[in-house]
Amino acid sequence: MSDTHGLSQSTASVIDVWIKKFPEGKARSAVLAGLKAAQDENGGHLTNEIMENIAAYIGLPAIEVFEVASFYDMCEFKPIGRYKLSVCTNVSCMLCGSHAIVDHLEKRLGVKMGETTQDGMFTLRDVECLAACINAPMLQVNDRELYEKLTPESVDVLLDRLIAEAKSGE
Amino acid sequence: MIDIQINGQTYQVLEGASIIEAADEHGIYIPRFCYHKKLSVAANCRMCLVEVANMKKPMPACSTPVSPDMVIFTQSEKALEAQRSVMEFLLINHPLDCPVCDQGGACELQDLSIGFGCSESDFGGDKRAVDKLELGPLLQTYMTRCIQCTRCIRFSRELGGLSELGMIDRGGGEKVSTYVERDLQSELSGNMIDVCPVGALTAKPSRFAGRSWEYVEHEGVAAHDCLGSNMYWHSSQHDNVETREVMRVVPKENESINECWISDRDRFSFEGLTHESRLLSPMVKHNGTWKEASWEAALSECADKLGSLIDSNGGDCLGVLAGPQTTMEEGFLLQKLTRALGSKHIDSRLREQDFSDQACRLPSPRLGCQIADLDSLDTLFFFGCDVRTQHPVLTTRINPSIEEGLSVCAMNPMDYAYTFPLTEQVVAGPSALLQQLAALVALVAKEKGESAVISAEKPSAQTQAIAKRLLNSEKIALLMGEHALASTHASAFRSLLSQLATLVGASFGELPYGANTVGLQYVGCVPHRQADGMALAEPGLDIVGMMEQPRRAYVLCQLEPESDVLQAAKTLKTLDEAALVICLTAFESDAMRQYADIMLPVAPPSETSGQFMNIEGSIQSFQAVTVPHGDARPAWKVLRVLANFLKLDHFEYRSLEAVRNDLSVVCESEDSVCELPILKTLPSLKENELIRLAPWPMVRSDALVRRASSLQKTLRAEQVSALVNAAVASTHGLSDGSQVKARQGDSEIEITLRVDDRIPDQCVMIPSGLSISAGFGSAEQAVTLEKSNA
Known part of the structure; x- marks a missing residue:
């Protein structure tokens, strides 16, 4: 496939890799990997155009990509902060004090759950169990790194580090 | 077959069937929402839960296969309790708005909640509401009523072949949507209304019209x-x-x-x-002014004028054309009238222009196989056929068959937007298409060890691939579509295709346009055969001949020549110059007021009884639903009385049955021998001409549908524009969106040009049947394009 249908070469090659992992004729299995790659590349969110491009590249009707994207919480459809903090508020984390973590985050960042800070640095999300109950409470940064056994202090350390990282990156 | 027990009774059922199939087979009702016998099994509504002995939990009947000696209860306390609970869950979010719902009274949910629901709900929370969904001019949605059975989604994917609807979001927020709001493109979208078990999808045109x-x-x-x-x-x-x-x-x-x-x-x-253009009373033109007339006056005027023209010029001065909604009885009377008046010039093949092989063709076109056979083919080969827009229902058999291993090949004058994938395809302009078809025949003949009957150019890679596919398939159907039939090379196409069919052992058939084109040819509305199918030694003039050698008088039955025939410009000119044009028509138009002298209002299909013959050759009869509007009369009555006014013998039909009796007697002697001539050399092909492809969009195919307002709103921009590919556009100095003048002879129109690479070189697609292209030029013939100055 030389025509990438508007996708970047790197996203297209991620899709190519995933198509190869599945039996022939099951190319749709690469949709989720394609969405993730394209979302990362686009600064954290998907647009209709990107999803249609993925559909065209894989050879699916666009609606079948929309179905997958809208099913998964990790897919974002509006611009979000540089760091997405997904705080688990499910049973184990709640029993181990996720309320305090949520309160602290909301106070420190000045936004409510689901919102993005004015400077575009952080987006807060409350999510369901991310399978790290043994070290509850926990949060996840940008759908990748887990931070466990959280306290308000360790959250501050994490936030300071992310802010510093963002600044040095600029 | 295995034995199972349902509700204490033993039944023999097919092994591998699901419980619901087995129960349906024996008339035992199991409630259901998501299950539909023509769709895949989703098992998501859970309404069909039944009790199965030795199974702890109730089982969904749609997805549980029967096994030998299975004991099933569909009405036991356990089954009923399960069904009641499912019903209660389904009604949690369903609004209780049956009194204002169009589905009310025909609603599966309503019926089942009466039969299987309970009158109270334990649910105390808020009901959810779903945003409205705009799907275009045909489907009205009210998505809060949706119970997520996914029948519409499965229909659109499995049978419609276009995945337009999907289930987005999840859990309690799950909803059926297009996600990005867009009108449905399917030619079969209305079927989603039927499969929807609730009032979420209803028909917009008939909305709130009645219960x-x-x-x-x-x-x-x-x-x-x-x-x-x-x-x-x-x-x-x-x-x-x-x-x-x-x-x-x-x-x-x-x-x-x-x-x-x-x-x-x-x-x-x-x-x-x-529609407001329905003709409600007979109209007669005197000195250029139209006046209403009584039937008596109008018919006696017809008889006088026609009679005197024939008296002075002979019957030969009459030409007769029949449109495809003319019933077999009407067609029979029309040809009888024509021939009784001494004319041989009658035709009903409005969208053909190459009649050179007519004597060797079947008395009326045939599919070559049964429609249901399309389900079990290995390979289907379309030649010049946009099956999706011309015969949409056929695609409900083709789309699911693709999954079963059907491969479809095509040779087309443009890359039609089929709803199914093509294994191989050749897209080429008419001349190149003929070359490639000849090359295909020659190649297949060579592979089969037959001597090549035709010398052809080298086959293209795709043609070779099609040959390979045909040679390696067992059950093959070749279908010649509306484009090929309308072409000036139609007889060459037909000859080559029938040779090809013989070589590979395929069935060969045609897919002409119109509801009763087949029946009209069968009853002798053609210049070369009588009603009994017997060939005439000296055929009369066909539709093209009738315009090239103008007649003094014309009778047109249920057609609008400006929009219904291939050579529209020439036909209009000829009719304008004729001494007498009598139109039997349900609708009038401005053009008709120009060329006609007498307009007689006849009944469209819902207002007349009659018979149509379909492409399989089966005759289906139907009864009038309503009385004709205004003073309109069924055309068979008009023709009978007109014949009486003309004092012709043997037209004393008292009833439609009497016509039908006569018709069945003469049609019994049909001979169906058909030996098409074998094409030895290709017709001379002109190069460097721009050929006009002129398909009729689905919603512009006949007078009735052209006046159906909701369908007209489904016309997309590319269906009302001239289309050329980028190369043709640049050689003509044209760009996407520019206004162009298209000219054929004296005939000229202005139309918006769009660049579309589905069109091959040397071709421009200018749709027929549009109001903008009414009366324009000739289909499938050379055309010139230039930039419009306006």
Whole structure:
């Protein structure tokens, strides 16, 4: 496939890799990997155009990509902060004090759950169990790194580090 | 076959069937929402839970296969309790708005909640609401009523072949949507209304017009394509036939033709019946002014004028054309009248222009196989056929067959937007298409060890691939479509295709346009055969000949030449110059007021009884649903009385049955021997000409559908523009969106140009049947394009 249908070469090659992992004729299995790659590349969110491009590249009707994207919480459809903090508020984390973590985050960042800070640095999300109950409470940064056994202090350390990282990156 | 027990009774059922299939087979009702016999099993509504002995939990009947000696209870306390609970869950979010819901009275949810629900709910929370969804001019949505059975989604994917709807979001927020708001593109979208078990999808054109229980159902035959899909007309005011109106159309099941689907054209064309251009009384033109007349006056004027023209010029001065909604009885009377008046010039093949092989063709076109055979083919080969827009219901058989291993090959004059994938395809302009078809035949003949009958150019890679596919398939059908039939090379195409069919052992058939084109040819509405199918030693003039050698008088039955024939410009000019043009028509038009001298209002399909013959050759009869509007009369009565006025013998028909009796006697002696001439050399091909492809969009195919207002709104920009590919556009100095002048002879129109690379070189697609292209030029012939100065 030389025509990438508007996708970047790197996203297209991620899709190519995933198509190869599945039996022939099951190319749709690469949709989720394609969405993730394209979302990362686009600064954290998907647009209709990107999803249609993925559909065209894989050879699916666009609606079948929309179905997958809208099913998964990790897919974002509006611009979000540089760091997405997904705080688990499910049973184990709640029993181990996720309320305090949520309160602290909301106070420190000045936004409510689901919102993005004015400077575009952080987006807060409350999510369901991310399978790290043994070290509850926990949060996840940008759908990748887990931070466990959280306290308000360790959250501050994490936030300071992310802010510093963002600044040095600029 | 295995034995199972349902509710204490033992039944023999097919091994591998699901419980619900087995129960349906024996007339035992199990409630269901998501299960539909023509769709894949989703098992997501859980309404069909039944008790199975030795199973702890109730089982979904739609997805549980039967096993030997299975003991099933569909009415036990456990089963009923499970069904009641499911019903309660389904009703949690369903609004109780049946009194204002169009589905009320015909709603599966309503019925089942009466049969299986309970009157109270334990649910105390807020009901959810779903945003409205705009799907275009045909489907009205009210998505809060949706119970997520996914029947519409499965229909659109599995049978419609276009995945347009999907289930987005999840859990409690799950909803059926297009996600990005866009109108449905499917030609079969109306079937989603039928499969929807609730009032989430209803028909926009017939919305709030009446209640299902007020309607009465009349069996009918779809009047827009040659498949003869079965359907029901639903009419209001059933106790008073005088004020009865057609309110809507729904499909009628016929496993061998349309299963349970109809096209949007068949479903929504009824709107045209009440169009303002309906001709409601006979009209006569005197000195250029139209005046209403009584039937008596109009018919005696017809008889006088026609009689005196024939007296002074002989019967030969009369030409007669019949449109495809003319019934077999009407066609029979029309040709009888024509021949009784001494004319041989009658034709009903409005969209053909190459008649050189007519003597060798079947008396009427045939599919070459049964429609249901399309389900079990290995390879289907379309030649010049846009099956999706011309015969949409056929695609409900092709789309699912692709999954079963059917491969479809095509040779087309443009890359049609089929709803199914093509294994191999050749796209080329008419001349190149002929070259490649000849090359295909030569190649296949060579592979089969037969001596090559035709010398051809080198086959293209795709042609070779098609040859390979045909040579390696067992069950093959070749179908010649509307483009190929309309082409100036039609006889060459037909000869080559029939040779090809013989070589590979395939069936070969045609897919002409129109509901009764087949029946009209069968009853002798052609210049070369009589009603009994016997060939005439000296054939009369065909439709092209009638315009090239103008007649003094014309009778046109149920057609609008400006929009219905291939050589529209020439036809209009000839009619304008004729001394007398009598139109038997349900609708009038400005053009008709120009060329006609007498207009007689006749009944469209819902207002007349009659018979259509479909492409399989089966004759289907139907009854009038309503009385004709205004002073209109069924055309068979008009023709009979006209013949009486002309003092012709043997036209004393008292009833339609009497016509039908005569018709069945003469048609019995049909001989169906058909030996097409073998093409030895290709016709001379002109190069460097721009050829006009002129397909009729689905919603512009005949006078009735052209007046169906909701269907007209589905026309997309590319269907009302001239299309060329980028190369042709640049050689002509044209760009996308520019206005162009298209010219054929003296005929000229201005139209918006769009660049579309589905069109091959040396071709421009200018649709026929549009108001903008009415009366323009000739289809499938050379055209010039230039930039418009305006």
